[in-house]
Amino acid sequence: MSQRLTLARARRRVASTVLGLTLIGTMMGTPAIAAESATQRYLVVFSGTYALDGSYALGGNYALNHSAALEAVRAAGGTVATDLSKQIGVMVVESSSAQFYALLKNYALVEEIGQDWRWQGIPTDVPAGPAPEPVDDPAEALQWDMQQIRTDQAHDVQGGRTEVQVGVLDSGIDGNHVDFKNGTLSNVDCSKGHNSVAFLPDGPGVGIADPCIDNQFHGTHVAGTIAARANGVGVVGVAPNVTLIPVKVCDTSGYCYASAVVDGITYAGDQQFEVINMSFFVDNDVFQESTEFKCSSDPTQRAFRRAVERALQYARSQGVVPVAALGNSDQDLAHPVDDTGQPISNECEVVPAESSGVIGTMSLGSRSEKAGYSNYGTGATDVAAPGGNGTTGDCRRTILSTIPGGLYACIQGTSMASPHAAGVAALIVSQFGSMGSDGDWKIPVTKVESILQSTAVDIGLRGYDECFGNGRIDALRAVTKDTSPAYDATAPACPEYAE
Numbered sequence: 033m034s035q036r037l038t039l040a041r042a043r044r045r046v047a048s049t050v051l052g053l054t055l056i057g058t059m060m061g062t063p064a065i066a067a068e069s070a071t072q073r074y075l076v077v078f079s080g081t082y083a084l085d086g087s088y089a090l091g092g093n094y095a096l097n098h099s100a101a102l103e104a105v106r107a108a109g110g111t112v113a114t115d116l117s118k119q120i121g122v123m124v125v126e127s128s129s130a131q132f133y134a135l136l137k138n139y140a141l142v143e144e145i146g147q148d149w150r151w152q153g154i155p156t157d158v159p160a161g162p163a164p165e166p167v168d169d170p171a172e173a174l175q176w177d178m179q180q181i182r183t184d185q186a187h188d189v190q191g192g193r194t195e196v197q198v199g200v201l202d203s204g205i206d207g208n209h210v211d212f213k214n215g216t217l218s219n220v221d222c223s224k225g226h227n228s229v230a231f232l233p234d235g236p237g238v239g240i241a242d243p244c245i246d247n248q249f250h251g252t253h254v255a256g257t258i259a260a261r262a263n264g265v266g267v268v269g270v271a272p273n274v275t276l277i278p279v280k281v282c283d284t285s286g287y288c289y290a291s292a293v294v295d296g297i298t299y300a301g302d303q304q305f306e307v308i309n310m311s312f313f314v315d316n317d318v319f320q321e322s323t324e325f326k327c328s329s330d331p332t333q334r335a336f337r338r339a340v341e342r343a344l345q346y347a348r349s350q351g352v353v354p355v356a357a358l359g360n361s362d363q364d365l366a367h368p369v370d371d372t373g374q375p376i377s378n379e380c381e382v383v384p385a386e387s388s389g390v391i392g393t394m395s396l397g398s399r400s401e402k403a404g405y406s407n408y409g410t411g412a413t414d415v416a417a418p419g420g421n422g423t424t425g426d427c428r429r430t431i432l433s434t435i436p437g438g439l440y441a442c443i444q445g446t447s448m449a450s451p452h453a454a455g456v457a458a459l460i461v462s463q464f465g466s467m468g469s470d471g472d473w474k475i476p477v478t479k480v481e482s483i484l485q486s487t488a489v490d491i492g493l494r495g496y497d498e499c500f501g502n503g504r505i506d507a508l509r510a511v512t513k514d515t516s517p518a519y520d521a522t523a524p525a526c527p528e529y530a531e
Contacts, residue, residue, distance in 0.1 A: 256434030270455025397421025420444025
């Protein structure tokens with residue numbers, strides 16, 4: 033195990049549970065001046081507005097200013113690695129020039145610029161030592177999570193449509209896993225898969241670019257929760273008949289990159305996926321201490337936030353429903369505090385969970401109790417979903433799903449809760465959408481959000497509350513659009529209510 037990973041784990045506030053993609057990066061603050069010949073990656077956010085056709089009018093006029101922006105990047109010593117300027121007014125740029133940041137920052141069209149810091153994706157609730165024991169036998173009966181949200185009954189109404197595409201922004205998906213197949217046909221579409229990570233020798237990422245090879249196991253576990261097939265093998269996902277699209281934003285070491293996330297979300301918009309799942313949060317590192325929040329007062333963090341927000345806005349405009357995990361530090365995101373108990377400014381947010389237009393998902397245990405590690409908070413929590421509240425390997429209290437190599441494992445985290453919500457969103461699209469003239473399955477994003485939240489079962493305090501949001505998702509109520517009042521008085525109250 034690297035020293036970096038050991039330090040990161042040692043500094044976690046919640047020792048027993050580590051976020052599905054917990055994040056560690058390099059030193060933040062004023063962007064470092066790169067040493068000559070050391071290639072750095074930057075996110076460059078340009079000013080402008082959205083045109084009537086949905087494209088981004090760079091500086092108010094794309095045709096006029098795009099060439100000028102490219103020339104400014106070149107003149108400052110940079111090379112465009114990914115040009116997302118037409119969709120969201122952002123470019124991913126590489127440069128070995130020590131003066132690149134300072135030169136381009138002064139360019140009139142540049143709104144924000146941030147060095148592409150990286151963060152550590154640590155497997156959810158997997159302590160140092162041997163990997164969790166796999167589950168080898170068919171085990172649908174062990175899926176308490178699916179029973180909790182009534183997916184089996186929902187499947188009698190709707191099991192998902194193949195036209196509905198769910199993008200899994202993660203470490204990749206093992207496309208050959210037997211639980212994604214009916215015979216030889218897999219519901220993981222590798223041909224539409226996309227790699228957003230710059231791998232060695234062209235970048236710092238370590239691993240394999242193929243999105244249908246999982247660089248860790250996290251993406252495959254998430255994907256199984258969403259859409260493991262009802263094929264008589266292993267487990268069954270929330271929406272077993274939908275199509276999964278792997279979008280790789282994390283490498284083998286667990287490092288993900290801001291540019292990769294922005295590119296992955298934008299790609300989902302380009303391809304008009306119906307739903308995306310984001311079981312990670314964008315993070316940075318200050319003197320090797322992982323920080324969960326990104327603050328507008330920091331110029332680099334502000335650049336990341338703006339770029340992610342633009343990518344999400346673009347994806348939503350293309351019909352994509354974004355779902356995200358709230359995080360595993362037991363924070364009230366409306367009133368967060370640091371490790372010393374001092375308040376964190378409200379100008380700091382968890383991204384993308386608190387970004388506008390995202391369905392923020394908190395985590396429940398097997399009794400519908402708040403998982404001890406789960407973040408929550410007024411305005412941040414939209415829905416609650418099963419994510420586990422126990423110990424790795426204990427399938428009675430954690431989430432059983434697929435991992436690479438045709439195996440299964442039981443782990444927990446808000447990373448596990450989010451794909452349940454994404455799966456129910458995919459069922460809603462399948463049930464209430466319709467075929468568009470372009471062959472895509474169409475339904476307004478706002479309608480999916482409304483059905484998901486209005487059909488949730490109320491738990492905790494009656495009505496919307498800071499802990500459980502609009503309530504526990506319910507697949508059966510969602511596919512039947514049952515919005516009648518439903519309150520589960522047996523669910524334990526949120527411990528935070530007593531504080």
